[in-house]
Amino acid sequence: MSCQTINLSTGISELEKQLGIKIFERDNKKVLITPLGREVLDKASIIMSQLDELVRLDNSKGKPFCFPLSVGMIPTIAPYLLPKLLPVLKQEYPDSNIDIVEEQSHVLVEMVHSGEIDTAVLAMPYPCxxxxxxxxxxxxFYWIALDGEANTKQTEITSQQLQETNLMLLKDGHCLKDHILDACRFSDDTNNQEYRATSLNTLIQMVMSGLGTTLVPEMAIKQLVTHYPVLSAIHLNEPSPHRRIALAFRPNYVDITTLQLLAKISKQSLMEH
Structure with missing residues (x-):
């Protein structure tokens, strides 16, 4: 047995004495974690995560983006925000190190809670x-349809008019679908159940093929629609805003200043494009 193993075992035994509990159940064949021990280890993991953040903050000496920042984004934001945001970050903060993770909202919220990522860019409202x-x-949101279809000569369209169209949305699990249903005050069975996609790009291709129409967020229009001259983008005339974008982070995250700067640059990037 190495000195390191002995020291660890001694440290655990000493901690058990101080807390007056058993962290592990031991016998000659195996070691099991007790229920109270699991709580202790979970708390210790949180403390170690906070300590790591403090060390990173000290190493950065107050300079933003000087240490790796892990940012989660949902699929209906990442492809449209990143091409605008990343060039600005590289120009203004050439030493920045941003690690991007793309997942659905429920996965990102759990990753923020566990400390696996620092923050997540989410579409609100969403339970956090x-x-x-x-x-x-x-x-x-903007209604996307082939030119020549009913209502494509208008500048606005209402949810009542949308009920007369073959509306296609994303599959369950995408918060954009829920936000669209809320904005239009639709039930889940209002949209086309036969055609459901996993990405906005796929929905646009389905519209191009004449299968129906769809709704997309404003930030996606330039990338998805403007280079298809046969498509019309009509503003949804329902109470605004239809969705809000926010950073979600742990209350004890140590570098709030960097997150505030990231939010500011993200907003400026979207406004300028």
């Missing part, structure tokens, strides 16, 4: 119990 949020963008 135990997390703080920093809103930096608001936007509306």
């Amino acid at each position: 119990d135990g997390l703080l949020t920093l809103e930096f963008w608001q936007e509306d």
